[in-house]
Amino acid sequence: MARSPNERTAKTQVVRLGGREVVTEGLNLNFWADISHRCMTASWPAFIGGAATVFVAFNAFFAFFYWIGDQPISNVPGGAYIDYLYFSIETLSTAGYGDMHPQTHYGHFVATVELFTGIFSMSVMTGLVFARFSRPRARLLFAENPVISDHEGERTLMIRLANERHNIISNANARLWLFKNIVSKEGQPLRRFYELPLSRNESPALALSWTLFHVIDEASPLYGLNAEDLGANNIALVVVVSGYDVVAAQTVHARKSYDYPDIRIGHHYAEILDTTEDGRLRVDYGRFHETLED
Structure with a gap:
């Protein structure tokens, strides 16, 4: 029997229930649809690796917008992308060492957006880490x-x-x-x-x-x-x-x-x-x- 287009595009997954592997078909669940559950059930290496990947991706994204601007950040020698990446890390993590800082309206705008993103992402990460540590587990x-x-x-x-x-x-x-x-x-x-x-x-x-x-x-x-x-x-x-x-x-x-x-x-x-x-x-x-x- 021929499958419908929805059935053909449905993802096949192998999940573990206890010690048993089960093949599931026909359930179209987006990766981001239950990201909180994925973060809570992932192993610690996978969780830390995923968090590091997201952190690098966010900083690379904002560093690109600094880089294409007209000298939006002061004290950036030669306007190298790597320097904007370092500044993005300082801003996203709210460290703010002070040697580099926005000097144009464009730079202040991008930094403002990044600061909001940093505060939000740090709050989410703190909550996830606390939830993983605070879960009651019996040994x-x-x-x-x-x-x-x-x-x-x-x-x-x-x-x-x-x-x-x-x-x-x-x-x-x-x-x-x-x-x-x-x-x-x-x-x-x-x-x-x-x-x-x-x-x-x-x-x-x-x-x-x-x-x-x-x-x-x-x-x-x-x-x-x-x-x-x-x-x-x-x-x-x-x-x-x-x-x-x-x-x-x-x-x-x-x-x-x-x-x-x-x-x-x-x-x-x-x-x-x-x-x-x-x-x-x-x-x-x-x-x-x-x-x-x-």
């Missing part, structure tokens, strides 16, 4: 593999996590979701999600490690499934943990997703807690991700 370490083993005499799905900061996250709350492929009665393939009940989904003070337990009984979507069934249904797990960071005085969130190859059936976690000779609690994070066969 939670999740085990690389969920395990399914017997616990308290029942078949149980277990996921271990730990607080890397070793501070107190009070009223920590965890929720566990399962995603699977199903086919509706009409034969339409669907992706359904189910919340898996946890034996204890709250912790009054998350400081070290915490293991989440979901009992696989007759009511569980995992009941009776083996490793082949997990792959056939394209099973995925998503853990969401939130709580109040008493040091940052903010609510923090963390998320971890697992695909079906990550789930180890018939394994249990290696023990990481013991006591020292003087009676203190010891946590061995070197074995945090280690699993052992039953």
Whole structure:
């Protein structure tokens, strides 16, 4: 079937949702349409590199207008473009060293426009940097593999996590979701999600490690499934943990997703807690991700 002109011009993108890559088509989203979100989600090297590129581009733009004027700036030897570029950097950043300054109405006009642009851009940049630093982030370490083993005499799905900061996250709350492929009665393939009940989904003070337990009984979507069934249904797990960071005085969130190859059936976690000779609690994070066969 031939595509319409709008469909042919729509951009194809590959986006990452958790650990999964998704190809999207037919969405014409301009780069500048959500620039704030792009600035907040970009990595620090990309953010700093983008800010530096914009800074250089702005200065090169205004330096060109100084350069084509009739000696708009004083103390510019020979009227070289690079000198106007230096003056533009001083003006845009509001540094104003004073050795070069506008001396014509044209120069004052361009400098006025650039000063306004500099004040505006510096305000935006300050806000973006503050927002990136002030975002509450939880430093939670999740085990690389969920395990399914017997616990308290029942078949149980277990996921271990730990607080890397070793501070107190009070009223920590965890929720566990399962995603699977199903086919509706009409034969339409669907992706359904189910919340898996946890034996204890709250912790009054998350400081070290915490293991989440979901009992696989007759009511569980995992009941009776083996490793082949997990792959056939394209099973995925998503853990969401939130709580109040008493040091940052903010609510923090963390998320971890697992695909079906990550789930180890018939394994249990290696023990990481013991006591020292003087009676203190010891946590061995070197074995945090280690699993052992039953």
